[in-house]
Amino acid sequence: MTQVSERLVRLLNMVPYFQAHPQISHEEAAAELGVTRKQLLADLNQLWMCGLPGGGPGDLIDLDFDGDNIEVIFSAGMDRALRLTSPEATGILVALRALLDVPGMVDPEAARSAIAKIESAAGSTLAVDDPTPAESASAAAVRAATRTAKALSLEYHSASHDAVSTRTVDPIRVVLVGDNSYLEAWCRAAEGVRLFRFDRIVSAQVLDEPSNPPEPAVAAEPDTSLFDADPALPSATLLIDRSASWMFDYYPLRVVRELPGGAFEAAMTYASDAWMSRFVLGFGSAVRVLEPAALAARVRESAVAALHAYEDG
Template sequence: MTPPRRQPPESATTRLSRLLDMVPWLLAHQGVPLEDAASEFGVSTDQLVADLELLFVCGTPGGMPDDLIEADWEDGRVFLGNADYIARPLRLSVDEALALMVGLRALATTPGLVEHDAVARTLSKLEEATGAIGAPSARVQVSIDDGARASVLGRARRAVADRRRLHLAYLVPARDEVTERDVDPMRVVYLDGHWYLEGWCHRAEDVRLFRLDRIQSLEVLDVDGTPPPQAQPRDVNEALFTPGEEDLEVVVETDRAGAWIVDYYPVDRVEDLGEGHRRVTLHVSDPALVRRLAWRMGGHVRVVSPVDLATSVAVGAQEALSAYIAVPSGLET
């Protein structure tokens, strides 16, 4: 006898979508039998009860009894209360609507976007709802639209699709140097707020990620760009940064308040100095990241090497302090 095929587990997104649909429907059908409600949403009665048990501990921030959704189904009929705020249509403030419209306009200009029609329909509805109030968002689009970056993104995507090799002029922030390299493109990905080209770099003879806003020029070559068999894409669910030969090695010392950077940033070595102090070695592609970290931590993270980076951190901190201390002319008391 063939065992029954197991159903794949339900995703959190699917369940959340059902719960958001379920609340207004149950509010409009108070006292509906469990079986009828389960049939309405295409689930078993056991699943419906599990959903109601979850709704019972959901609500607005605070966690007090009056903040939580009230659900009762013990007599076989479902009653829901204290959930009107979910059943009401979402109302955006003017600032929220404008921000959403600006983002949608920027998204609509992205080359290769599959859902252009969906973006256009959503934007049209927002424009209709906001009327004259939404007009400023069209002007904001001009300031955020980056034609050069869109061009690089579009050509990189076409090179991936056509398996064409790319020639890049790429800025390496760690050395403030523009390097020339040939790359066999593998994919274009959006990670942590930036577009990246992943490909086999013939200069490094390894897979590399290139931030599109650091590509000074991009030329599509009339050469087959199929990556070699050893070129494997990295797992984007893991840390985005992996040290490369062009990255700068930095040594910093932290106290207890700065120890969290070991868990937050990919590091190479950690040495315990006692009393909560640590010496941490890490690689960075952009020294500015370390400078900003040291300034933000206010002495809890101290740069040890390289010396020129430590000096620039100290000079920048002194300049900032002087700016705070200085009294503007004409304001003396």
């Protein structure tokens, strides 16, 4: 599916486009707009429900597209050039720059071009401290495959198993959950929909075959249950020192309570005791296991064994 930003731009241009091409056929319009006829009809139905404040029939864009041709009956002012106030322009610039920091959500070159045009029209620039980092090759490949409906070969690092696997997927859409962007795709090996976090995609290659996810998977809303506590998985309660509070930006942790001095008690689900033990040990004294007792004992035994290994050396 196309990204939200691409569809919004297309919808904003549709009314003047159809006014400039009266009685154009569905097939011709879909070809020129670069979408399928099914997507064109979805866009027309969406546009048909948009318009001026008030929401009454006389305020909404009116289109005739039931037959073989498309005609604009009422434009609701969408044929007039958009004029932005200074605060509106600044708000759009801030939003565009924020999207540039989220891998895969927008075409960086298109966003930078839009920023330059808005800044030029506004007669000023929005100061930023750091330049936007270049898009990674894997993010560009994922975005291209999603846009062109091509299958992907991914090398992906699974945080729960601390391992890299290779899998072939059929992209569905790019979604934003919290502060991270994910590829929602049909994983052929797992035979199910999976979410792949962009910063854990080691490499991505667009394949010369169409993406073909099952229709129910495409029609369904993005499944973010991955980010909720899974009752089928064990959960650990961790005591996280203030010095390690950055963990909340990178790992699926849920704050149980905040303690004096900036420490936290947090819950985290995990796939195996072995992985969780290694994970906690990597933080030294900054992270301790409070529960379950068996996991705390395993971490303690592993730490003691490591110290003995150094002593023996």
